[in-house]
Structure formats: C-alpha cells, structure tokens
Amino acid sequence: MGLPGGQTLPALLLEHARIRPNMPAFREKHLGIWQTWNWLETNSEVRALACGLADQGFRRGMNLAIIGDNRPSLYWAMAAVQCLGGIPVPLYQDAPAADMAYVLENADIHFVIVEDQEQVDKVLELKSLYPGIRHVTFDDTRGMRHYHQPELISYQSLQELGRRFDAAHPEFFMREVNACQADDIAIMLYTSGTTGKPKGVCQTHAALTGRARVVAEMEALNETDVVLSYLPMAWVGDNVISYVQALVVGFTVNCPESSETVMTDLREIGPTYYFAPPRVFENILTSVMLRMEDASPTKRRMFDYFMQVAKQVGSRLLDGKQVNWSYRFLYWLGDLIIYAPLRNVMGLSRIRIAYTAGEAIGPDLLTFYRSLGVNLKQLYGSTETCAFVCIQPNGMVRPDSVGLPIPGVELMISDEGEVLVKSPGLFKQYYRNPEETRAAFTESGWFRTGDAGYFDADGHLKIIDRARDVGKLSNGHLFAPKYVENKLKFSTYIKEAVVFGNRRSYCTAIINIDSEATGNWAERRGIAYSGYTDLAAHPDVYELIAACIAQTNQTLSEDATLTHLQIHRMLILHKQFDPDDEELTRTRKIRREFVENKYEQLITAMFSDKTSQYIETQVKFEDGRQSLVCADIKIADLKVFAATGETR
Amino acid sequence: MKDERVIGPVILDLQSISLSFGGVNALTNISFDVREHEIRAIIGPNGAGKSSMLNVINGVYRPQQGNIIYRGVPRKDMNTYRAARSGIARTFQNIALFKGMSVLDNIMTGRTLKIQSNFLLQALYWGPAQKEENLQREKVEQIIDFLEIQHVRKTPVGRLSYGLQKRVELGRALAAEPTILLLDEPMAGMNVEEKQDMSRFILDVNDQFGTTIVLIEHDMGVVMDISDRVVVLDYGRKIGDGTPAEVLANQDVINAYLGVSH
Numbered sequence: 001m002g003l004p005g006g007q008t009l010p011a012l013l014l015e016h017a018r019i020r021p022n023m024p025a026f027r028e029k030h031l032g033i034w035q036t037w038n039w040l041e042t043n044s045e046v047r048a049l050a051c052g053l054a055d056q057g058f059r060r061g062m063n064l065a066i067i068g069d070n071r072p073s074l075y076w077a078m079a080a081v082q083c084l085g086g087i088p089v090p091l092y093q094d095a096p097a098a099d100m101a102y103v104l105e106n107a108d109i110h111f112v113i114v115e116d117q118e119q120v121d122k123v124l125e126l127k128s129l130y131p132g133i134r135h136v137t138f139d140d141t142r143g144m145r146h147y148h149q150p151e152l153i154s155y156q157s158l159q160e161l162g163r164r165f166d167a168a169h170p171e172f173f174m175r176e177v178n179a180c181q182a183d184d185i186a187i188m189l190y191t192s193g194t195t196g197k198p199k200g201v202c203q204t205h206a207a208l209t210g211r212a213r214v215v216a217e218m219e220a221l222n223e224t225d226v227v228l229s230y231l232p233m234a235w236v237g238d239n240v241i242s243y244v245q246a247l248v249v250g251f252t253v254n255c256p257e258s259s260e261t262v263m264t265d266l267r268e269i270g271p272t273y274y275f276a277p278p279r280v281f282e283n284i285l286t287s288v289m290l291r292m293e294d295a296s297p298t299k300r301r302m303f304d305y306f307m308q309v310a311k312q313v314g315s316r317l318l319d320g321k322q323v324n325w326s327y328r329f330l331y332w333l334g335d336l337i338i339y340a341p342l343r344n345v346m347g348l349s350r351i352r353i354a355y356t357a358g359e360a361i362g363p364d365l366l367t368f369y370r371s372l373g374v375n376l377k378q379l380y381g382s383t384e385t386c387a388f389v390c391i392q393p394n395g396m397v398r399p400d401s402v403g404l405p406i407p408g409v410e411l412m413i414s415d416e417g418e419v420l421v422k423s424p425g426l427f428k429q430y431y432r433n434p435e436e437t438r439a440a441f442t443e444s445g446w447f448r449t450g451d452a453g454y455f456d457a458d459g460h461l462k463i464i465d466r467a468r469d470v471g472k473l474s475n476g477h478l479f480a481p482k483y484v485e486n487k488l489k490f491s492t493y494i495k496e497a498v499v500f501g502n503r504r505s506y507c508t509a510i511i512n513i514d515s516e517a518t519g520n521w522a523e524r525r526g527i528a529y530s531g532y533t534d535l536a537a538h539p540d541v542y543e544l545i546a547a548c549i550a551q552t553n554q555t556l557s558e559d560a561t562l563t564h565l566q567i568h569r570m571l572i573l574h575k576q577f578d579p580d581d582e583e584l585t586r587t588r589k590i591r592r593e594f595v596e597n598k599y600e601q602l603i604t605a606m607f608s609d610k611t612s613q614y615i616e617t618q619v620k621f622e623d624g625r626q627s628l629v630c631a632d633i634k635i636a637d638l639k640v641f642a643a644t645g646e647t648r
Numbered sequence: 649m650k651d652e653r654v655i656g657p658v659i660l661d662l663q664s665i666s667l668s669f670g671g672v673n674a675l676t677n678i679s680f681d682v683r684e685h686e687i688r689a690i691i692g693p694n695g696a697g698k699s700s701m702l703n704v705i706n707g708v709y710r711p712q713q714g715n716i717i718y719r720g721v722p723r724k725d726m727n728t729y730r731a732a733r734s735g736i737a738r739t740f741q742n743i744a745l746f747k748g749m750s751v752l753d754n755i756m757t758g759r760t761l762k763i764q765s766n767f768l769l770q771a772l773y774w775g776p777a778q779k780e781e782n783l784q785r786e787k788v789e790q791i792i793d794f795l796e797i798q799h800v801r802k803t804p805v806g807r808l809s810y811g812l813q814k815r816v817e818l819g820r821a822l823a824a825e826p827t828i829l830l831l832d833e834p835m836a837g838m839n840v841e842e843k844q845d846m847s848r849f850i851l852d853v854n855d856q857f858g859t860t861i862v863l864i865e866h867d868m869g870v871v872m873d874i875s876d877r878v879v880v881l882d883y884g885r886k887i888g889d890g891t892p893a894e895v896l897a898n899q900d901v902i903n904a905y906l907g908v909s910h
Contacts, residue, residue: 031789032801143852260799 003213003249007182008205010083012247014177017043020250023223026072029257029265037072039250045073045159047173050080052162053111054172056135056153060085060179063107063188067091067100067123068115070229070255073139073155075243077113078233082186082205083177089188089200090234092586093119094579099198101129103190107200107431108132113155116140117147124149182206188431189236191383200431201236201383211386211425212245214407218391219353221273225251226350228271230262235587236383237357241275263287266347274351277358278486279588281365281376284346286492286517293520306334307371314339314371319395339372348374355379357387358587360463360482362490363399370397378402380461384440384447386425390461401460411461412446418467419453420446452480469592471502477564479507481592484565487555491548492517496577498595499567500603506568508606510599511545512576518544533631536572542636545572550639557641566640569606571613573599574631580620606635655876656684659860660705660828665714667700674700675711676884682828687854687861689871691895692881693904698864699741701881702830705862706738707731732761735827739817739834741864747806751797751816754805755788758823762787791819795849811842818849822857829853831863835870843867847874872896880904 006012021040229242256265357379380390380402392403481499495514501507605613707726769777880888
C-alpha cells in the first residue's frame with residue numbers, strides 16, 4: 001500500500017482514521033499493561049480536545065505550549081492545535097523557569113497543556129515572570145485535588161467541554177481542518193542553542209510531511225513499523241519521527257511508562273524503527289560491558305572471541321559484501337549464542353532501521369552495533385532542516401561520514417568550509433526574529449548549517465566539527481576538538497570530554513568520568529570512595545583515565561593530519577557537567593564557550609606547568625538552591641606518541 | 649494543603665497502658681488518643697518505649713494494665729491477625745520484606761486478607777481465581793504507580809537500595825487498604841532527598857486515602873513538618889502531648905532531649 005497523500009498533518013490524521021481505523025496508532029503503559037488507541041479512537045480524542053480548546057477561545061493563528069514527557073495525550077494536543085490552525089510549541093520539560101518564561105513570552109502564549117502536577121506548579125510559578133498564561137490544561141490528575149486556580153482545567157474536562165461544543169457546532173471541526181493550508185506553519189521548535197537565547201524555528205506542514213515522506217519511501221517504512229518515543233518532544237528528532245512520520249506512514253508510536261523504565265519498555269515493545277542520539281547507544285553499550293565484566297570467565301572468553309569475529313565480518317555481512325564460508329559459519333554460530341541474545345537484551349531484536357543523530361557518533365560505537373547485525377546508520381540534519389539532510393544509504397554505511405544527501409536536498413561547501421543546504425524542508429523563519437533569519441542564509445539563499453565539513457571521493461558528506469569550534473594550533477595545524485572528544489568518549493570510563501588547544505601549542509582535556517562504569521571498576525579493585533568528587537580525584541582513577549587517553553593518542557598518532565591533536569595534559573573535573581549549571585544544553589551537548597569561561601582557571605593551569613589547581617564553583621540543584629563546591633584538582637601529564645606511531 | 653483535611657473523631661483511644669517485661673517497665677500508665685485522618689507522631693529518646701507502644705496497638709504485646717478502645721469498642725484478646733483484620737497495617741524499623749521476591753510479589757502479599765477465592769483455585773489459576781488475580785494485580789499496580797516504583801516492578805527486593813526497600817514496605821502495608829497505618833521509623837537511614845520523597849508519600853497517603861497514620865520518627869524536622877499532633881515518651885512515661893509547637897515549647901521535652909542536671 002502506498003503512503004496517504006495528505007499534505008497537512010490534520011488531513012493525514014483523518015485519512016488514517018478512514019483507511020485503517022482499527023490499526024494501532026498509539027500505545028502507552030498504564031498500570032503495568034500496554035493500552036492501545038487505534039486511529040479511529042485517536043481521531044475522536046483529538047477532535048474532542050480541539051473543540052474543547054475552541055470552546056475556551058483558542059483560535060487560528062494562536063500558539064499553545066506543550067510541556068511534559070512523551071504521552072499520547074500530548075501528541076494529540078499537538079494534533080488538536082494543528083487542526084484548529086494554531087501552532088503547538090513543545091518545550092523541554094526540565095528547562096529552568098527563566099528559559100520557559102522567555103519562550104512563552106517570545107511566542108506570546110496564553111494556552112498551555114502540561115502532563116502533571118509538577119509541570120502545573122512550574123507554570124503557575126512562571127506567572128510571576130510572565131503573566132500572560134490564561135489557560136492551563138493538565139493530563140494527570142494525581143495530586144491536583146486541592147488546586148482551584150481559575151486557569152486550571154483537566155484534560156478530560158476539556159474534552160468533555162469539547163464534546164458538548166462539537167454537538168452544538170457539528171460543522172466547526174471539519175471547517176477548521178479544511179482551512180489548513182500546506183504552507184501554514186505547523187509547529188514551532190525552539191532550538192536549544194549552544195549560544196545565546198533560544199530561537200523559535202517555524203516549520204510548515206509541507207516541509208515536514210514532504211521530508212518525512214521522502215525518507216519513508218527511501219527506507220520502505222510502512223504501517224506495521226513500531227517506534228518507541230522517549231526523546232524530548234521539543235527535539236526535532238522526536239517530533240519528526242514519532243509524530244510527523246507516524247502520521248505520514250501510519251505506524252505505531254509507543255510511549256514508555258516513565259523515563260526510568262525506557263530500557264524495559266524498549267525490550268517489551270521491540271521497535272523496528274529506532275532513533276537515538278549517540279549517548280543513548282553509548283549508555284546501552286556501557287551497561288552491557290559492565291555486566292559482561294561480572295560474568296563468568298568462560299562466558300567472557302566466548303563473548304570476547306565472538307565479538308572479535310563480529311568486528312571482522314559483521315558489518316560486511318550487513319552490507320551484503322563477500323565473506324568466505326568459514327567466517328560465515330562462525331558468524332552464524334556467534335549469532336546463535338551471543339549476538340541474538342545480546343540484541344534481545346538491548347531491545348534491538350526487531351530493528352530494521354536505526355538512526356543516530358544530534359552529534360557525531362564514535363566510529364567504534366557505530367561499528368559495534370553494525371557488527372551485531374543492527375542496521376544503525378548516521379543521519380545528518382538540524383531543526384532548521386526538518387532533521388533530514390543526509391542519510392547513509394543501506395549497504396553504504398561508513399563510520400566516518402554522514403552519508404549522501406536525500407532526494408531534493410542540495411549541498412554545497414562554502415569557501416570557509418561551512419556546509420550549506422538548499423532543501424524543500426528548510427524552515428520558514430525564526431519566530432519574530434527577522435535579523436537572525438536573514439543571518440542564517442547566504443545572499444544566494446543557502447542555509448548556513450554552522451558545521452564544517454567536506455565531501456569524500458564518493459560524494460559522502462563528512463562533518464568535522466562546528467565551524468565556530470574549528471581552529472588552529474599555534475604551530476598552524478588543524479584543531480578540531482569534537483573529533484577528539486568523540487574518540488575519547490568511546491572509552492567506557494569517560495562520560496564527557498572537552499578538548500582545548502585553539503591558538504595554543506598543544507591540546508589538553510577536561511574529563512568527566514562515567515560514574516557507573518568507573519565506580520564499578522573501583523569497587524572490583526576494592527577502592528573506597530564516598531561520592532563522585534571523591535572518585536574523580538582518586539590517583540588510581542587518574543591512572544585509569546590516563547591509560548585510556550594514551551590509547552586515543554596512539555591512534556591519533558597514526559594519522560599524519562591528526563597527530564597534533566594528541567592530548568598532552570588532562571584533569572578530571574570534580575563535578576559532572578549538568579544542564580542546570582548551563583554547561584550542557586538540554587539535549588546534552590557541551591556549551592564550549594561557557595565551559596571555557598567557567599573553568600578558565602583550570603584551563604590556564606593546564607597550559608602552565610602547575611600540577612594542581614584550586615577552584616570554587618557554584619552548583620545549582622534542580623529545585624533552584626545553590627551551593628559552593630571547592631576542590632583542589634590534580635593535573636596529569638600524558639603519554640604522547642611520535643607522529644608515525646613508531647613508539648609502539 | 650493540610651487545612652482542607654477534616655480531622656474526625658477519636659478512632660483509637662489508649663487508656664492507662666502499662667506494659668512490663670519481668671522487672672522492666674516498658675510503658676507506665678500511658679494514655680493518648682488518635683483521631684480519624686490525622687498524622688500522629690510518637691517521639692522520644694532511645695528506649696523510651698515507642699516501638700513497644702506500636703506493638704501494643706497492633707497486638708504483638710498485650711499490656712498488663714489499661715484499655716484500648718478502637719472505633720468505640722473496647723478491645724480484648726487482641727492478636728496481630730485480628731489487628732490486621734480490623735484494618736491496622738504496619739511497617740517495621742528493620743525492613744521485613746521477602747528479599748528474594750519481586751517488588752510486585754511483595755506488595756501482593758499485602759493483599760492476602762483481601763483475596764476471596766480459595767487456595768486450590770488460585771494454584772490452578774482457574775475459575776473465579778483468574779478474575780480475582782487480575783483485580784488484585786490492578787490494586788497492586790495502583791500502589792506501584794502511586795509510589796513511583798514502576799522501574800523496579802520485577803526486580804527482587806534484595807537488590808534494591810535501602811530507600812527503595814522502605815518504599816516497597818510502605819507499599820505492602822498500603823496494599824491492605826488499612827484504616828490505621830503504623831510506621832516504625834519510616835525514614836531511618838535515608839538521605840535528605842529520600843526523606844523528602846517519603847514525607848511526600850506519607851502526606852499523600854493521608855490526604856488521598858484518608859488513612860490515619862501513627863508514626864515513630866527520630867528526625868525532628870520531619871516530625872514537626874508533617875504531623876498534626878505529637879506524643880512524647882521518655883523511660884516509658886508520657887511527658888508531652890500536643891501540636892508540634894506545643895511540644896517544642898514543653899520544658900519536660902526539652903529536658904529529656906537536651907539532658908538536665910539532677
């Protein structure tokens with residue numbers, strides 16, 4: 001069956017309700033049991049909500065904020081708003097109050113739909129910063145018995161109002177849906193912004209559905225596919241895959257029970273189509289490796305042997321290349337006793353297509369999953385480009401490139417090395433920000449991605465780094481911090497790394513250790529520690545991390561253009577980077593400039609010959625309290641290899 | 649939130665309770681009452697007789713003297729089974745869960761008295777037992793949802809952190825749908841965050857289910873924050889009784905806690 005032809009998201013919703021009314025559309029676990037809503041039920045839920053909003057005075061052209069975890073009810077809220085010709089604005093639910101108030105004010109929002117009491121409290125608190133909030137709808141009624149504020153209404157009561165409104169004005173809903181045009185703005189996603197204030201990216205129905213459709217056809221997605229939606233709804237990746245593409249293709253969206261149960265839910269659902277940023281794949285790998293270390297020696301030996309086999313031939317088999325029969329047999333045996341059970345434990349048994357995006361993935365990480373038979377591919381895109389710019393085609397996946405442009409996308413590399421894009425999926429504008437909108441395009445209408453990259457011999461796009469971050473060492477060699485950081489982060493024990501060296505004579509790094517993996521390692525060695533800070537400062541941990549970095553240094557030394565990026569000195573930070581301290585964005589990307597300013601003392605010390613540095617830092621807790629943490633941080637010198645790796 | 653809660657009449661009245669073990673007087677002539685829907689705290693230094701008091705209430709110990717009037721009826725020949733039947737559930741100072749069983753199964757044991765179908769039908773999962781199992785499971789799931797422990801539903805209790813185990817124990821007591829819930833040091837050994845969570849759950853239980861709560865707790869901050877009335881014991885005697893503010897101002901209580909020169 002081909003894909004339905006609707007151009008707007010509301011039209012697509014109605015079309016699914018007509019052509020496959022009884023197929024599952026959404027699932028959510030309630031009281032331990034998966035509940036299913038088919039397309040027909042979804043349609044009537046959306047309709048009731050839309051009419052309820054209309055009854056409260058929500059009109060075409062208005063904006064509505066959505067705050068909460070991934071819940072079917074919140075996806076329906078998005079659809080209901082679009083049916084009315086309004087614009088939904090999903091927000092990151094863990095964003096601090098000031099950031100939220102900025103977005104609400106910037107988007108001139110009077111209507112908010114939230115998940116539960118926690119978000120209601122937050123929104124009510126925001127009223128002091130931004131008094132424009134007039135209607136707050138909450139989905140989960142738990143703990144809400146004593147809230148009597150006039151602006152509050154429960155999701156169910158609102159739907160009830162809607163049903164009555166619908167009965168009184170039966171022609172209203174369809175009239176509004178039919179008035180939606182393909183080039184109306186369908187959604188506004190605020191970019192997390194590694195610099196400056198968030199900007200509202202306006203995407204049209206045509207851009208979203210168009211891109212989603214092209215990719216669905218490329219990958220032969222169909223209505224029997226299954227996804228698990230667990231990434232923030234405000235992130236373009238989740239929005240395009242769990243919402244837009246679900247409406248374009250008609251596959252089933254599953255919402256986890258809570259953010260802590262995602263891994264269990266992943267196993268129970270067994271998605272066929274999966275999308276995650278590299279850190280999720282890293283976490284899965286870390287947890288597997290941790291458990292392997294606790295396994296019996298026989299099991300460990302078997303695991304090590306077959307993982308070696310997989311590394312040699314797994315990716316080649318997945319790409320359909322020639323492999324001799326003895327290796328084929330070994331891989332078959334490995335699949336029987338190691339790979340298939342492992343995929344099952346990770347919840348990836350049924351995967352047909354898995355994407356990773358948002359950041360560059362470590363080549364070894366990508367190879368690990370592919371060698372197990374998981375068709376993991378890199379995707380390149382951004383909020384402004386509807387997430388889809390380049391995809392690695394099946395059978396042509398390489399660890400170091402992001403693939404070929406998808407149909408309809410034109411790419412160009414500017415003279416400065418920046419990747420420029422023309423695509424039907426380009427955003428219309430930044431909301432009420434014509435200056436930034438103009439600045440995002442070149443004079444000839446190309447969108448500036450802000451990424452530095454180049455094409456390899458086969459036309460695959462390779463991304464080096466954020467264009468702003470790429471620099472030069474004082475001896476004139478290329479400085480690309482991200483590249484090295486990703487290599488470092490492949491070590492189980494390193495959670496986060498920030499590399500410095502622009503306009504300096506050598507490179508240094510600030511390291512965040514992975515508390516779980518390193519903690520486990522310490523326990524097995526009988527090293528006592530009281531918490532993260534204690535563990536991070538332990539001399540044995542320093543030795544462990546130094547050895548990990550030395551390994552990276554060695555691989556860097558084997559490549560003539562990268563050998564200058566070897567890390568000469570490093571320190572392990574006494575605290576973990578945290579979005580609440582503004583060191584990371586909400587999507588957990590390093591805010592390099594901020595980190596550089598905040599830890600200037602430490603960085604200066606690393607480029608001197610000091611062996612330790614005292615520092616005081618402010619730590620913010622989730623509830624807004626602050627405290628001062630001070631530490632005397634040791635700086636370690638690392639082993640550096642000569643350019644051709646001959647020290648081996 | 650608290651002001652909207654209606655505190656009812658006296659549900660449990662303890663009159664002149666005395667309890668001794670051989671020559672040791674654990675409780676001497678103690679009287680106090682518990683009203684419906686209130687949170688009543690029992691505090692006191694170590695060895696003051698707090699746990700003994702709780703054990704008297706749910707029938708583990710039988711006092712030598714004194715009367716217990718529960719819902720207007722004097723109680724005689726009380727034992728633990730009858731206490732449970734009459735709607736009194738409790739948690740223990742030292743966690744008493746089945747370590748090898750999952751969280752789900754542990755909480756399910758709290759439903760024992762609510763299960764109607766007989767043992768044989770249950771073993772065969774046959775007839776009415778089938779329907780009942782689903783019904784009981786739903787109740788248990790509601791508690792799991794309430795206590796936010798979905799992520800460990802199927803984890804053996806022995807593998808959980810101390811704070812989570814305490815939460816599971818509360819869950820098991822809740823599964824009995826008690827009228828009075830006795831909590832013996834629900835927050836002992838917890839960190840600040842876990843204590844905050846536990847306090848919130850206790851308040852929510854009291855508010856949403858209208859359960860009367862009698863708790864023993866050492867953390868004065870917590871006691872003063874969440875309880876409606878406090879009774880203070882010292883060496884088996886009652887030395888104070890009243891609202892948190894009254895108790896804090898009581899000179900005997902100050903002496904007992906800070907010590908006084910004799």
